[in-house]
Every structure is written in structure tokens, then in C-alpha cells.
Amino acid sequence: MQELKDRILKDGKAIGTDILKVDSFLNHQIDVKLLDNIGEEFRKRLYTQDVNKILTVEASGIAIACAASRAMGYLPVVFAKKAAPKTMISGSYTAEVVSFTKGTQTMIRVGKEFLGPQDRVLIIDDFLASGEAAFGLLNILKQAGAECLGIGAVIEKEYQGGSAKLRAMGYNVASLAVITSIENGKINFK
């Protein structure tokens, strides 16, 4: 998606070889017009009429999932909530997720009333790096007996291996900007 790559080059900040900050338009300040175009691009790349729900995880996935929903005829969005690990949570599907950027482990959860065997779901998130968040959400879908029809990421860091693992497992993955490396502050796209 050219508009997105241009914006990353213009406003993204590369830190070291692993971190890309997109705080100014995607996950702290949000450019909602760009998000609508991102939602439309996910529709083109991932939508089929079998899809009936969008799943993401708080916080930065929420706005993106809602933009995708709007482009796909207002599908319901469910966002997994974050809770402290060890917290006793009844009535929820839960999974542990390791945050790459924060180095912390987080429990994510979805209330059982919002996902079930009738659901055919797209997973949508801001970043796909090692795939930890996606694996956590897939774990939750499995517990619910729901099916994953596709995984969409706004920005993929291909060199961290998540998308290759997910594709090897048979999942349909669509990333709108694929980064192959970050070197000396320079961002290289595929």
C-alpha cells in the first residue's frame, strides 16, 4: 500500500534494527483518514462473504479493526482485553502473549459470549513481527471453536519471522507494508 509506505518513510522513526515508531499516525496519535484507507485495503485483500467478525487486541489494534469493519459492511469487532497474568478470569478465553517491544508477558482474554463455533474471523492488528499476538489470538479462536479466515497487519517486520510461521501453518496473511530490514535508521521495504 503505497500511501502507507510513504507515510512510514515520512513520519516513522527507526530505532536500532528492530523498533519502528509510528506514534504520530498509527498508535498514539491517529490519522483516521489513513485508517479508513487501510480498512479499505484490508477489505480488498482479506474480505470474503464468509467472514462474520473481526478480532483484535487492545489498544492500538482497536481503531484499525473498526476501520476494517466499516469497509466490510460493519462487521462486529471484538477486542481482546489485557489483564495481569495470574488474574483469575471466569467466563473468558485467555492466552499468554509476550510483548516483543516491552519484554513483558501479558494475559489477553475474550469473554466467552463474544466468540463461538459459529464465528469465521479475520484477525487484524497494527504490527506483525514475531507473531506472538497473532498466536495468542489464534489460541483464543481455537478455544472458542471459531475459524480464522485471514490475518491482516498494517506493518510487517518480515525479518522477525511471524508471517512465515503463520503461512507455513496455512493461514492467509496480508500485510500492507512489509519491512525487510532497518539499518542505521533506514527502513527497507520488500
Added chain:
Amino acid sequence: MQELKDRILKDGKAIGTDILKVDSFLNHQIDVKLLDNIGEEFRKRLYTQDVNKILTVEASGIAIACAASRAMGYLPVVFAKKAAPKTMISGSYTAEVVSFTKGTQTMIRVGKEFLGPQDRVLIIDDFLASGEAAFGLLNILKQAGAECLGIGAVIEKEYQGGSAKLRAMGYNVASLAVITSIENGKINFK
């Protein structure tokens, strides 16, 4: 906003005298079409051409703020992030907020590059109860030298006093559904 009140009566769950759960359409599963109508209602009630930014707090405020942005010609949205209290945060405005429902204290923060004296801001959030989150966001606006032109809440629990305090301080407050009491599972609107 009649559509919202009808939805609260249909799908909201009252717990005790203080808690209203709207997990099925507002803050866990999201009805994005309803959100767009909510955004349009905020435009009617709060928008003037002086407004140049929308401020909210993660996680459940994000989708609502983005819907308001869309209705207001795609104003930039900034969401305050939550961090553990005591966390050292450089380059941010911070404020402490007590969560009414969780009984916990949270530090919220906004990067200094995203708010400044040039900003005339609408604060948008899902709930307005005792007003803790709004006071935290106002504190951040004050640190930034930014002006608050209005405060919008999807659901107000009037009996918890936040809106009265904010109005007494001169703020323009718009709540789309105002609850006067919750008794034996019954929700009473103003």
C-alpha cells in the same frame, strides 16, 4: 440519543447500583455502525470549527474518538496511554487516574510532541461517572498549555457527580445517554 438509550436497555447489564456493562456493543465487542451514529451526535453537540484535535484514553475511548473524528472532518485523534504508576516516562505529560470500576490507580501519559499551546481539544470517552478520567485528561491539557473546548461522554452516570463538577468549572459537557440511577437491575434515564 434515543438509539443509544434503546440499545442500553436492550443489551446493557446493570450490576448492583453502580456498574453498567455495555460489553456487547461498546467496550469489548463493538457495533461500529452505532459508533458512527455516536460520532455524528458528538459533532452536532460539541463541534465548532475552532476544534483541531480529539483526546481520549485507551482502550475503550479509542474507537469512539475515531468515530467522532470521522464525523468532524478527520480531526487527529490522540489517545493517552496507560503505564504503571512510578514508571519513569520522559518526554510525556502524565496524570494519575483512579479507576472507579477497578479500584486501581493508573498513570496516563501523552507524548509532548502530540499536544501543545496551539491545540483546542475535545475530550471524548465512553463513560463519565466521577469524572476521574476527564480530570486526568484536563490535567494533561493544562500541562501542554492546550485548551479544552468540550467534553463528550457516550454514557453518563449523573449520580456519581462528575458532570456537575465539570460544568461548575465552566466546561461544556455533552453526554449522549444520562443515567440517573440503577435500581434492582433497572436503568433509569434522565
